[in-house]
Amino acid sequence: MDLVKELIQLxxxxxxxxxxxxxxxxxxxNSVFSCSVQDILDIKEEHPSLETIQDIQELYDHGYFQEKPVHFEDNRIYKSLCLIMTRNCNFRCPYCFEKGKSNFSEQVMEPQVVQKAFEFLVQQSGNRxxxxxxxxxxxxxxxWESIQYAIALSKKIELETGKRFRFSLTTNASLLTPEMTDYLYRHDISLILSQDGTPENHNRFRISSQGKPTYEEVMGAILPISQTWKEGYYVRGTYTKKNIHFLQDVxxxxxxxxxxxxxxxxxSEQKDIGFCTxxxxxxxxxxxKLSxxxxxxxxxxxxxxxYHFEVNLTHGACKEKLMTSCGAGVEYLSVSPEGDLYPCHQFDANADFKIGTVFDGITNTSIVETCKKCTYLAxxxxxxxxxxxxxxxxxxxxxxxxxTGQLLTPWDIGCEIQKMRIEAALYVQVKRNAMTKIKK
Ligand code: SF4
Ligand code: SF4
Ligand code: SF4
Structure with missing residues (x-):
């Protein structure tokens, strides 16, 4: 039992x-083994059968459940930008992270900021x-005009530098016209389209700045895309306490x-929207049920x-890579409409996290050091x-x-949801791929 207990604790x-x-x-x-429910219950109650202990010992002797030492050298460089084209929005979703920051200021990112942002990225990205x-x-x-400018500029930079730009666009979809969709398709721009499910659940929070429901216009823009694009888009929903049974929305x-x-x-901290234990x-x-x-x-x-069940169990990234998370502030930065640099969009307009500007580059290296720590598992x-x-x-x-008020203190509810989502993903992948199995 000692080995089993130790492996669980580790x-x-x-x-x-x-x-x-x-x-x-x-x-x-990243291996998953199936066994009986009784075996799991016995292990959890710290009374596994001798046979289960022997099986785990045997797997251990064959190299499973053994952490290999990872030598992590932080060679991360900037490779991605989140361009906050404007903080303005024609929606007023109550759970919006943008709300309260700028009161949806109308400033848009001007071409000069786009240009400097791209110059910064090319310069920082080394050989990538x-x-x-x-x-x-x-x-x-x-x-929209600045977006078109950015895409045209990227083509020019690609020719000059040999770099290759890959774009995505995160949108509430309501302003998408067929002409825009066609343009985005022709330029190979991936779309992340926000939509929250059934008319009732979507319209509860995704309301226009005039307080009107938006389901019809959003679906009117999304459906032609889902009918004609085989790849290159995701419809992304947010579920809240109000639609905790979000399977119906999927x-x-x-x-x-x-x-x-x-x-x-x-x-969300709001008790009627966010989750608790x-x-x-x-x-x-x-x-x-969803799985x-x-x-x-x-x-x-x-x-x-x-999307969240697409866990690759067979060709995962190397351990060094897996020791790091999203790369906010280290591999990835957000650019505000004014050209200010922050670790990511969620830190936008938070003066404590301003890293620099696209005009002056990185000026606050102590925040970068903090980000290196935050995005490193250990x-x-x-x-x-x-x-x-x-x-x-x-x-x-x-x-x-x-x-939690602390960058390095994981939010416990978020962790629990993340872990159940990973269990679901493992289950789906095992069933799908008939992964390594031991018959018990
Ligand atoms: S669509 Fe809603 S969540 Fe997205 S930026 Fe606008 S108000 Fe915020
Ligand atoms: S810190 Fe969070 S919101 Fe920001 S890029 Fe990383 S995962 Fe995304
Ligand atoms: S689930 Fe929570 S504790 Fe586990 S790795 Fe993720 S953030 Fe860390």
Whole structure:
């Protein structure tokens, strides 16, 4: 038992029951083994059978559940920018992170800022060829001319430098015209389209600046895309306490013909919107049902994708890479409409986190050092022994700051949701790929 207990404490062995089936997960090799529910219950109660202990010992002797030392050299360089084209928006979603920062100021990013931002990125990215930029907001389509300017400029820079720009655009979709959609398709711009599910759930929070529901106009723009683009888009929903049973929202989107779907929990201090400990069992039940439905849908429609269940168990990144998370402030920066640089969009307009400007470059290196720490797994004590660490990557520093007041203190509710989402993803991938199995 000592070995089993030790492996669990180290976060290399994780035992879980999903949809009445038992699983052992080896976080060091991303391997999943199926076993009986009784075995899992026995392990959790610290009374595993001799046979289970022997099986785990045997796996251990074959190299599983063993952490290999990782020598991490921080060679990270900037490769991505989030371009906040404007903080303005034609919606007033109550859970919006932009709300309260700038009162939706109308300033848009001028061409001169775009140009300097690209020069900065090219210069900082060293030998890296592919550079990524997301057009973000507020609602970025309110700065459509600047977006077109940026795309045209990128073509010129590509010819001059041999670099390659990859763009995405995050939008509430309401302002998308067929001409814009066509332009974005021709220029290979990936779309992240925000939509919250059924008319009732979407219209609860995604309301226009005039206080009107937006379901019809948003779906009117999204559906032609889902019907004609095979790839290159995701419809991303946010679920809150009000639609904790968000499976119906995923099913609603799929029933409309949308095949690329992502749904994420809201991060909110508001008690009627955000999640608390008592919501976790309900959410777990919902993720179990969702995983069953996703598997069933995948069996009939291989083009369907639920973003958060797309965990790659066979060709994961190297451990050095997995020791780092999103790269905010280290590999990735947000650029405000004025040209100020922040670790990411969530820190935008927070003077304590201003790293520099696109005109002067990085001027506050101490924030960069803080970000290096925040985006490195080993800096966060709870992450070091968390079984989900190499898939989670160590969470979101912005959410930590918002919900715990500390960049390096993971937000416990967020961690619990993340872990149940990973269990669901492991279950889906095991069922899908018939992964390594030991018969017990
Ligand atoms: S659409 Fe996006 S940017 Fe606009 S208010 Fe809603 S969450 Fe905020
Ligand atoms: S942020 Fe939470 S879930 Fe992610 S690795 Fe750290 S402790 Fe685990
Ligand atoms: S800190 Fe959080 S919001 Fe910012 S880029 Fe990282 S994961 Fe995203």
């Amino acid at each position: 976060g290399t062995l994780h035992c879980f029951i999903w949809n009445q089936e038992g699983y052992l997960f080896d976080s060091t090799s 060829r592919v550079l990524e930029c997301d057009f973000f907001g507020g609602e970025p389509l309110l700065a 099913q609603h989107l799929y029933a409309q013909g949308i095949q690329k779907i992502s749904f994420e929990p809201v991060v 008592t919501d976790l069992p309900v959410l777990k039940d919902e993720y179990q 069953t439905w996703v598997l069933d849908t995948l069996s009939k429609d291989p083009d369907f994708s639920f 800096s966060k004590a709870p992450c070091v022994k968390c079984w989900a660490r190499y898939i989670c990557g160590g969470g979101c520093s912005a959410n930590n700051l918002r919900m």
